[in-house]
Amino acid sequence: xxxxxxxxxxxxxxxxxxxxxxxxxxxxxxxxxxxxxxxxxxxxxxxxxxxxxxxxxxxxxxxxxxxxxxxxxxxxxxxxxxxxxxxxxxxxxxxxxxxxxxxxxxxxxxxxxxxxxxxxxxxxxxxxxxxxxxxxxxxxxxxxxxxxxxxxxxxxxxxxxxxxxxxxxxxxxxxxxxxxxxxxxxxxxxxxxxxxxxxxxxxxxxxxxxxxxx
Amino acid sequence: xxxxxxxxxxxxxxxxxxxxxxxxxxxxxxxxxxxxxxxxxxxxxxxxxxxxxxxxxxxxxxxxxxxxxxxxxxxxxxxxxxxxxxxxxxxxxxxxxxxxxxxxxxxxxxxxxxxxxxxxxxxxxxxxxxxxxxxxxxxxxxxxxxxxxxxxxxxxxxxxxxxxxxxxxxxxxxxxxxxxxxxxxxxxxxxxxxxxxxxxxxxxxxxxxxxxxx
DNA sequence: CAGCATATCTACCCCTGCGTAAGGTTACTC
DNA sequence: GAGTAACCTTACGCAGGGGTAGATATGCTG
Numbered sequence: 232x233x234x235x236x237x238x239x240x241x242x243x244x245x246x247x248x249x250x251x252x253x254x255x256x257x258x259x260x261x262x263x264x265x266x267x268x269x270x271x272x273x274x275x276x277x278x279x280x281x282x283x284x285x286x287x288x289x290x291x292x293x294x295x296x297x298x299x300x301x302x303x304x305x306x307x308x309x310x311x312x313x314x315x316x317x318x319x320x321x322x323x324x325x326x327x328x329x330x331x332x333x334x335x336x337x338x339x340x341x342x343x344x345x346x347x348x349x350x351x352x353x354x355x356x357x358x359x360x361x362x363x364x365x366x367x368x369x370x371x372x373x374x375x376x377x378x379x380x381x382x383x384x385x386x387x388x389x390x391x392x393x394x395x396x397x398x399x400x401x402x403x404x405x406x407x408x409x410x411x412x413x414x415x416x417x418x419x420x421x422x423x424x425x426x427x428x429x430x431x432x433x434x435x436x437x438x439x440x441x442x443x444x445x
Numbered sequence: 446x447x448x449x450x451x452x453x454x455x456x457x458x459x460x461x462x463x464x465x466x467x468x469x470x471x472x473x474x475x476x477x478x479x480x481x482x483x484x485x486x487x488x489x490x491x492x493x494x495x496x497x498x499x500x501x502x503x504x505x506x507x508x509x510x511x512x513x514x515x516x517x518x519x520x521x522x523x524x525x526x527x528x529x530x531x532x533x534x535x536x537x538x539x540x541x542x543x544x545x546x547x548x549x550x551x552x553x554x555x556x557x558x559x560x561x562x563x564x565x566x567x568x569x570x571x572x573x574x575x576x577x578x579x580x581x582x583x584x585x586x587x588x589x590x591x592x593x594x595x596x597x598x599x600x601x602x603x604x605x606x607x608x609x610x611x612x613x614x615x616x617x618x619x620x621x622x623x624x625x626x627x628x629x630x631x632x633x634x635x636x637x638x639x640x641x642x643x644x645x646x647x648x649x650x651x652x653x654x655x656x657x658x659x
Numbered sequence: 660c661a662g663c664a665t666a667t668c669t670a671c672c673c674c675t676g677c678g679t680a681a682g683g684t685t686a687c688t689c
Numbered sequence: 690g691a692g693t694a695a696c697c698t699t700a701c702g703c704a705g706g707g708g709t710a711g712a713t714a715t716g717c718t719g
Contacts, residue, residue: 399617400610430644
């Protein structure tokens with residue numbers, strides 16, 4: 232019908248895999264700007280240039296769709312980080328590469344980042360916490376090797392806490408970056424590197440801050 | 446009617462101000478565990494031990510109610526920080542007190558924190574970003590005075606970026622704290638103090654990290 | 660070209676949950 | 690103790706949007 236409207240766009244039949252990616256792209260954009268709650272399946276379908284039942288046929292319910300978005304973007308994010316971090320590099324180089332990978336992803340997939348960071352906490356995505364935990368573990372492992380390479384030791388809780396701090400700091404800067412298209416991701420990475428690594432290095436040396444009034 | 450059921454609980458009439466606080470308390474709890482979307486006004490009313498039209502009469506629509514929650518908890522959070530930060534203290538002592546105030550709030554109002562951090566990004570609360578910006582500004586101002594007290598200068602963007610990093614790190618640790626009731630808020634504050642202040646102090650001295658492979 | 664699987668649409672159902680109308684009850688005031 | 694204002698409830702209207710049924714078009718395969 233629509234395909235035969237004179238002058239109208241000809242809707243070509245596309246294989247499932249292609250349509251699914253289009254739908255996910257559209258869903259990420261819509262979820263990103265509306266949030267899970269205010270995004271409607273109709274709008275997502277329209278954004279994808281397809282009708283609503285197709286979305287249900289291919290990707291299931293709204294919750295399923297959202298989870299699929301989070302899963303795809305989360306996997307991409309994790310890949311961006313671990314792909315560039317080689318185990319045999321010195322700790323500061325690992326951190327530097329990891330941060331560049333991370334901020335690079337955010338700069339290149341701002342919508343995806345917005346879904347992961349701003350929406351996924353409240354939406355029906357219970358495995359996002361798992362992804363975040365994995366990233367924290369990666370960072371904690373990095374810190375642990377750094378400590379051991381100095382011939383020192385640290386309690387796991389302290390390493391984990393530092394990793395949480397570092398990840399949180401990165402997320403915060405990333406969120407600022409997502410709202411400033413003109414900013415350079417590498418510049419953000421360098422800023423955070425300066426802020427965090429110098430502190431971590433001091434910790435590696437065993438230095439501690441002490442409250443002056445106990 | 447209900448008040449006269451034999452053996453049933455006697456529902457006492459209470460002044461508006463009291464009921465409003467009860468409703469806000471209940472709403473914060475429900476929003477905290479369900480999220481904005483999945484929280485229903487019926488459940489909030491039930492949690493408050495009151496019927497639904499009372500909520501509408503006193504606090505307006507669901508959006509209004511949520512905003513009221515965010516506003517109350519956000520104000521409490523800000524108060525917890527600024528109340529203990531005196532301008533004439535040295536920078537590290539200001540930061541230490543601010544962090545203690547912050548983590549103290551989170552430890553004492555975990556539900557409120559969950560609403561602010563996990564729900565408010567997606568819910569209809571457009572002034573939460575403003576609150577966060579104010580906190581970032583407070584921290585940035587703190588850093589600026591610290592730099593100047595060293596007879597040095599720094600660009601505003603770098604100070605702001607460091608403030609974002611610090612605030613993000615604090616949020617991340619706080620979120621961990623919210624899920625670990627046994628943890629001591631002051632301990633978290635000390636951990637973050639060690640991680641961040643040592644780095645900031647290095648920055649104050651003009652030290653910078655440099656990538657080994659430019 | 661007949662048959663079939665896949666892709667796609669229009670039109671609809673219906674439930675959830677927001678928000679409200681109308682009326683009953685309690686406590687304060689004169 | 691009558692009047693009144695504030696408190697509080699039950700019961701319902703109603704829209705938005707998630708999800709589906711059934712029909713239709715398209716292109717591949719023998």
